[in-house]
Amino acid sequence: MRLVVGVSGGSGMPYALSALQALRALNVETHLVVSSGAKRVMTAEGAGPQLPDLTAQATQVHEDRDLAASVASGSFRTDGMLLIPCSAGTLAKVAHGFADTLLTRAAHVTLKERRPLVLVVREDPLPRPMLVNLLAAHDAGATVMTASPGFYHAPQDVGELLHFVTARVLDQFRLDVPGFRRWRENEA
Template sequence: MPQDLSPVGPPHATRRLIVGITGASGAIYGIRALELLRSLPDVQTHLVLTASAARTIVEETDYEVNDVRALADEVHHAKDIGASISSGSFRTAGMLVAPCSIKTLSAVANCYGDELVARAADVCLKERRRVVLLLRETPLHAGHIELMAQATRNGAIVMPPVPAFYHRPATLMDLVDQTVGRALDLFDIALPGTRRWGGGKARPPAP
């Protein structure tokens, strides 16, 4: 049955998706997710954008922070622990954190919900909803790897935005869109432009 939705966002939305943008490099992933989701009338987006993310948007992109906020159906302050998405009774399809900083990974791994991004992610995990973390850091030390393992044990999916090349990307945005499309696949949200592997053209090796 469709969820009972609050009167915001697309009028016929049947799914809510939380999008968190944190201060790691790669703010364009979260921005493109919001842009692409706007074309889907059945998805309502709830954005949490941290102060560090706002700084990164200014440094890395030509977007204005307010223009990014305007892409979402509803925006929640990053320190508002009383926001709707901080409760399990507010039903959602889950949460995409794009990009995900090591600080946020640590909070998710250790259930440390001092701010709304981590709290909303923890709520999704306790309700057995999908949480996808586009972790943007390299190289990694052992502490990072341990945090990834613990977040995975908690139920999150750690998805570093590793570019694919089988779709023959011609631009940087081709790479971004492919990663965002694959991330949204994990919520059973299919973007029309996502290219999928259909078998290679090369002749298989002789037996």
């Protein structure tokens, strides 16, 4: 399996790292694209994952300004794309087909080729323009998710909350993350 993983400027880099680590453990080939906004957020948040932490988990890393990279073309076969976290600005670009960077071009190509595109937003409250963009992205074929962990599995720490979101996100690609407890899965 081969996935494009995009990281944009929304707060929530631990979600990106968790997803990349899980994909690596599942032997999924990953093509990572990190926006300049995401790089700024990593620096500003300081204590969270930094760029080397993310790139160490990826199979291949592409510069966001490289519109000639493999993932910019529909002829480069992938099994889809994950954008985690997906900032409000990136969401707007994806929802309206504005492909000015590799990250947004790869998302556009994913939709164009009718491959799964999962956008994981992490922003609250949601203003009307963002709600409109979420609906437009959905209508264009993307799956929109929020970075909202469940609590029915009785998480003991932040890592378990991240694991929950990662597992739910990777479910969209039919990937099973080991150790994920599903709601009442073992009931007869």
